[in-house]
Amino acid sequence: xxxxxxxxPTLSVQEGDNSIINCAxxxxxxxxxxxxKQESGKGPQFIIDIRSNMDKRQGQRVTVxxxxxxKHLSLQIAATQPGDSAIYFCATGSARQLTFGSGTQxxxxx
Amino acid sequence: xxxxxxxxxxxxxxxxxxVTLRCKPISGHDYLxxxxxxxxxxxxxxxxxxxxxxxxxxxxxxxRFSAKMPNASFSTLKIQPSEPRDxxxxxxxxxxxxxxxxxxxxxxxxxxxVL
Numbered sequence: 001x002x003x004x005x006x007x008x009p010t011l012s013v014q015e016g017d018n019s020i021i022n023c024a025x026x027x028x029x030x031x032x033x034x035x036x037k038q039e040s041g042k043g044p045q046f047i048i049d050i051r052s053n054m055d056k057r058q059g060q061r062v063t064v065x066x067x068x069x070x071k072h073l074s075l076q077i078a079a080t081q082p083g084d085s086a087i088y089f090c091a092t093g094s095a096r097q098l099t100f101g102s103g104t105q106x107x108x109x110x
Numbered sequence: 111x112x113x114x115x116x117x118x119x120x121x122x123x124x125x126x127x128x129v130t131l132r133c134k135p136i137s138g139h140d141y142l143x144x145x146x147x148x149x150x151x152x153x154x155x156x157x158x159x160x161x162x163x164x165x166x167x168x169x170x171x172x173x174r175f176s177a178k179m180p181n182a183s184f185s186t187l188k189i190q191p192s193e194p195r196d197x198x199x200x201x202x203x204x205x206x207x208x209x210x211x212x213x214x215x216x217x218x219x220x221x222x223x224v225l
Contacts, residue, residue, distance in 0.1 A: 042218055042219075043216030043218055044201070046213045098155070098214070099155075102151075
């Protein structure tokens with residue numbers, strides 16, 4: 001069945017450094033990929049998405065990279081700030097369904 | 111818009127009691143989703159509705175769980191009887207369209223503790 005997993009359950013970075021959060025997925029039929037951010041006590045919030053016909057997409061301080069060959073997705077956060085501390089989920093899907101990964105806790109150190 | 115509204119934010123109950131979680135989706139959104147989040151299993155889709163009609167309830171754990179959407183602005187998730195293993199954070203989300211291509215907006219969640 002479908003599984004979406006994360007390489008590292010926790011990640012600590014110094015404020016100002018870049019962060020990289022990784023995600024592996026198993027369903028080769030997935031054609032849409034999303035990163036969500038979940039702050040403590042809140043629901044997940046959309047950050048950035050990418051379709052399978054792309055391998056890179058940039059937003060404000062965030063970049064998502066997609067490697068369909070190895071079914072790997074990553075989220076890069078530039079100049080990490082204290083407000084970036086949260087759990088980050090990758091989600092994969094198609095027109096009908098979205099499957100969430102288990103999440104990575106990002107902690108930004110002062 | 112106030113976003114997706116859930117109540118209560120926290121619920122503590124004893125095993126065997128009935129629990130009802132409530133959700134008000136964003137106005138104009140035709141899709142409503144119920145998720146459960148635990149450390150062990152992450153975020154799991156329980157059920158989703160389209161125009162108040164349940165479309166896929168394959169994620170509902172067992173018959174103790176039921177969900178309704180009597181109108182476009184209100185949905186409930188009921189657990190009867192509740193068990194300690196039901197302890198989790200339950201999220202409601204809504205979207206304008208279905209599927210992965212359309213952003214789901216999540217509520218703040220209800221943290222359920224069953225003693």
